[in-house]
Amino acid sequence: MSATSILKREWLAKLALTFSYSVHGTQLARTQRVGPLTIQKAFYPEGRDCAHVYLLHPPAGIVSGDTLHVDVNLEPKAHVLVTTPGANRFYRAREDASIGTPVQKQITHVYLPSEAKCEHFPLETIVYEGAEGVNQVVVNLAADSTYLGWDITCLGLPSAAQLFLSGTFSQLNQVYCDNKLIFHDRIKVSPEPCKGNEQVQQHVVGLAGNSVFATLLAYASAELVNQKTQTELIQQLRETITQQNLQNQVSVTHINQLIIVRYLGHHAEQCKQIFILLWQQLRPLYMQKQGIVPRIWHT
Incomplete structure (x- = not known):
């Protein structure tokens, strides 16, 4: 094998997790993996009815040519909380296209059938200068399932004077309910000038010069959270945001049964701190559990 062929190799990783439910609670029924993506095991800090799993990616970052697929499949009535032990990273892409694609991808699918519950809380994604990153999260709900999840994106490392001044990054969030698209949100950031137009990262109706953008989503059926309860809950969330003096950074809206919080x-x-506070308000109603912060977030 030539050196060029070796350099052109792409690192394709896939992790598919299936969770079942029985009288013994939620169990990790099946794991399929290719490449470095893995988990240790399911943990039960809250009891057997809710499994906690930590997604592990030993390389600790995504480089050119990498494509990471994560599928989280729940069976009816199963409840799982999925998180990560640390930040995900899209590193600087290779500049020599002759040795392979510079694009770096992470694609996550979550499947929730009837009465299933999923909490999906990966820690922040850091996009380094010169990255060519693509991140997608697609959630497929049943009308009577329940979902809480967030994504947090950091463009560069401003505190270390490492700004995101070149490259591209696109984030796609989609939510389907009974196979009907109810939420579609896509942003593509490229800080380099294009035909003299101000870019999304700097534009006042885009990121307005901010380096961190994030979305928290909460879905529950109308039987669990009716219109009156949802209205009261949104007001409580807004009061918490105001108490933290973050009303200029955080907003709350809703599309039918889907509550959308943006930072x-x-x-x-x-x-992360404001999202955790809001999750602690949402969780007792949506998941019938207190919002006890997973221990892994403290390490």
């Missing part, structure tokens, strides 16, 4: 600012830690 736009400069601090990933600030974003």
